[in-house]
């Protein structure tokens with residue numbers, strides 16, 4: 001029996017993606033075939049619009065998250081400019097070859113092939129010829145509009161971690177390497193881990209947040225700033241995390257941050273004392289409320 005496949009990029013593996021993959025799994029269960037999450041090794045926008053691209057997950061995180069869904073298999077297609085420039089029917093022939101699948105599940109906005117010319121109507125014409133069921137699903141919505149990765153990125157850029165988490169169906173996290181900072185924080189009474197994040201992963205809007213941090217498999221409360229500190233001309237770090245009740249040398253280590261709540265915008269303080277008092281308040285809020 002042919003497989004039932006859900007097809008897409010799936011950045012974030014959000015609730016809409018989960019619904020689509022669940023639909024493929026349900027059909028596979030009904031007909032006794034396998035279920036497949038079919039995706040690309042990279043985000044097509046990494047090839048076509050790398051400058052503007054922001055991503056909810058790295059490609060490795062995305063494939064790992066897909067492997068935790070109900071799908072029996074995650075099939076990862078290598079995405080190249082050459083592959084993408086094929087006319088829609090050639091794109092499908094290259095993707096599926098001689099493999100006759102049972103069903104293909106996509107959202108009704110799905111586009112594919114050269115300049116995204118291929119539509120659900122093209123998919124249906126292809127499916128009719130081969131006896132493949134094309135299941136084009138209405139996009140799953142929440143709070144009045146469709147759940148999309150673009151919408152979730154927009155929410156995070158405004159600091160709305162709570163609604164983003166609801167649409168994702170799991171917490172939003174990012175992982176970065178700890179770099180040496182200016183060593184000012186410890187003197188001010190709050191040591192910070194300065195995180196290096198590639199531009200593509202800087203989705204979260206500038207501001208101060210209460211968060212959780214995962215260091216060496218342990219979970220801590222974190223008060224963190226996102227954006228270069230405007231008070232100090234020599235500051236360069238784009239994300240600084242004060243890990244509560246943590247002491248230790250973690251330079252060079254990789255830590256994962258789960259932002260939970262936006263506290264305030266970044267401020268250019270007139271004095272260091274004012275900065276310290278405000279940051280201490282943010283740390284106290286995090287301690288009491290997380």
Ligand SMILES: Cc1cc2nc3c(=O)[nH]c(=O)nc-3n(C[C@H](O)[C@H](O)[C@H](O)COP(=O)(O)O)c2cc1C
Pocket residue numbers: 181182183184185186190192194208209223224225228229230231232235237240241242265266267268269275279282283
């Ligand atoms: C919770 C928190 C809030 C912060 N808020 C601000 C801010 O509003 N304005 C600012 O200029 N820097 C802010 N910072 C950044 C600090 O100025 C910075 O961590 C400190 O100068 C130490 O920098 P260093 O790690 O490079 O030594 C904040 C840092 C934390 C942890």
Ligand SMILES: Nc1ncnc2c1ncn2[C@@H]1O[C@H](COP(=O)(O)OP(=O)(O)OP(=O)(O)O)[C@@H](O)[C@H]1O
Pocket residue numbers: 007008009010011015016017019020105106107108109110137138139140141146147148149150151
């Ligand atoms: N809310 C949704 N409900 C059902 N299917 C969806 C939903 N959002 C996306 N899909 C489908 O999931 C697959 C993967 O889509 P894609 O990776 O483009 O997600 P997206 O969230 O729309 O991303 P972006 O906002 O970056 O375009 C496609 O078949 C798409 O049509």
